[in-house]
Amino acid sequence: MTVNQKYYCYILSNKNRTVLYIGYTENLKQRIKQHNSGRGAVFTKKYNCCELIYYEEFIIKKDVKSRER
Template sequence: MKGYVYILTNKSRTILYIGATSNIKERIQKPIKGKGAVFTKKYHLKYLIYYEIFENTSQAFKREKQLKNWRKEWKWNLILSKNPDLLDLLEDFD
């Protein structure tokens, strides 16, 4: 089963949330529908600005932990290297 690491943000692109899942489309729909975790609801994190695909979920969860330990500047550099316009990438999963 594939695994995904993803980064969500708010409309103004000021807050980041890093997560990992086996079903990215379903997972990303939760905050859009207002059913996400407390943190994603509180900060209106509905925009997928970065993701990585892995062969399995254990690799994805390992990468999630790694990214969570990164400095904020490093996270932004990673995001901007693949998504310089900070577009919502949810349509990649339609």
């Protein structure tokens, strides 16, 4: 049995939705936890971006990286 790897492109926002952060990951739930605990990107630490407002699912890593850009 083959397990297909999934990749996620996501958008985070600060509470008043004035700052957006776009990223990609293989584990969306874990990555959001990292951002919320202060162990995510430097950008999200600075602006306290922690609300997930959008995500898309991909099966090809090249596609998710392209979408993030």
